[in-house]
Amino acid sequence: MSKDYLMNTYARLPVAFERGEGAWLWDQQGNKYLDVVSGLGVTALGHAHPEVTAAISEQAGILMHTANLAHIPWQEKLAEKLCQLAKMDKAFIANSGAEAVETALKIARLTGHNKGIDLPLIAVTSGAFHGRTLATISATDNKKLQRGFEPMVQGFIHLPYGDAAAFKAAVQQNPDICAILLEPIQGETGVVLPPSGYFKQLREICDQHQLLLICDEIQAGLNRTGKWFAHQHEEILPDIITLAKALANGLPVAACLARGDAAAAFKPGNHGSTFGGNPLACRTACTVLEIMQRENIAENARQIGAWLLKGLQQQLGDRAGVVEIRGRGLMLAIELEYSAIAIRDKALTQGLLINVTHEKIIRLLPPLIINQKQAQLLLDTITRLVLGSIID
Ligand SMILES: Cc1ncc(COP(=O)(O)O)c(C=O)c1O
Known part of the structure; x- marks a missing residue:
């Protein structure tokens, strides 16, 4: 392993995976693991999906990249597909979640300037996570991620998540607010669901004051919660949606979708990306969306997710030490009163790959193609490990 040459950005697990298939991973020693992390919510269709592999291989042999100086038919096709699915008007195709959020922030500021606001403000929420670039850590509510990188980017106003009155x-106090950016379900914070009616109230306030409602669907979107987009559970339509993670099942592709004035905000020269929207990325994303649609992946996420949630709750x-079991679809969390790190490490030795956020929250993000037998294995193993840790 060449870890000595890598910058010190991750505390890594003591394992290196060599190959994967569906919901399974194998390490360099040939040990098999049930993958309940999905590369942080990315490999929704599982590893080495034959159709995705075929699309990548074929397109890599035809044309990978031309830059956005020319028309890119696969990019146009992806934009059309995403806009139809999300009821949006236009898309910008990018390479990572943070970049999609940056795009949304730029649109919001531009829209503010177009309304005559010199220093537009964007409301963001407690517990939010929006990425690791300077603007997105500034929009994120986590002092640990910000420390050492001050000064933060200006222009954000931090408000409590779930509090429409705030x-x-x-x-009402601040006419410079032009948008609110938030997650329909907070992922990194530990799968925090909004109180019912919150998004509807936000929508009303945004409509009254002509503000943009920006939903960061990077983790919760693309069927993870049992619907194409998590905001659909709240029965609202945002003005801007950011997507990434599962969009191309592991190839770095992201999107910022917008409707109405927000969709028309950019003019040539306002925004761009060298890699963004290349034929390889876009064909792969189109293939992923087709498979998700054809195989009704949302239904599997809904059914298996509901079964797992019920099983975990039962x-x-x-149990003492368990604060809460919560989630929607295949975005689930077990919050403990104590550190879950030992459980995560023990799980790895027992062939189960799980992730922990904020030290005490076990987050379960299995691939959306997980079957009943694999879900049973997950339920049995995690139950045994958590109960064992309480007795310990
Ligand atoms: C809601 C949300 N927004 C943005 C991001 C940043 O995405 P990326 O790591 O692809 O930049 C993440 C990543 O976890 C996320 O969960």
């Missing part, structure tokens, strides 16, 4: 009051819900 947003209303802020808007087995662990009232």
Whole structure:
């Protein structure tokens, strides 16, 4: 391993994976693991999906990259497909989640300037995670991620997640607010669901004051919660949506979708990306969306997710040390009163790959193609490990 040459950005697990198939991974020693991380919510269709592999291989042999100086038919096709699915008007195709969020922030600021606001403000929420670039850590509510990188990017106003009255009051006091950016379900913070009616109230306030409602669907979107987009559970339509992670099942592709004035904000020269939207990335993303649609991946996420949530709640819900079991679809969390790191490490030795956020929250993000037998294995193993840790 060449880890000595890598910058010190991750505390890595003591394992290197060599290959994967569906919901399974194998390490260099040939040990098999059930993957309940999906590369942080990315490999929704599982590893080495034959159709995705075929699309990548074929396109790599035809044309990978031309830059956005020319028309890119696969990019146009992807934009059309995404806009139709999300009821949006236009798309910008990027390479990572943070870049999609940056795109949304630029659109929001531009829209503010177009309304005559010199220093537009964007409301963001407690517990938010939007990425690791300077603007996105500034929009993120995590002092640890910001420390050492001050000064933060200006132009954000931080408000409590789930509190529509706080947003209303802020808007009334501050005419420079032009948008609110938030996750429909907070992922990195530990799968935090919004209180019911919150998004509807935000939508109303945004409509009244002509503000943009920006949903960061990078983790919760693309069927993870049992619907194409997590905001659909809230029965609202945002003005801007950011997507990444599962969009091309592991190839770095992201998108910022917008409707109405927000969709028309950019003019040539306002924004761009060398790699963004190349034929390889876009054909792969088109293939992923087709498979998700054809195989009704949302239904599997809904059914298996509901079964897992119920099972976890029955087995662990009232146990001492378990704070809460929560989630929607295949975005699930077990919050403990104590550190879950030892459980994560033990799980790895037992062939189960799980992730922990904020030290005490086990986050389960299996691939959306996980089957009943694999879900049973996940439920049995995690129950045994959590119960074992309580007795320990
Ligand atoms: C909601 C949300 N937004 C943005 C990001 C940043 O995405 P990326 O790591 O691809 O830049 C993430 C990543 O976890 C995320 O969960």
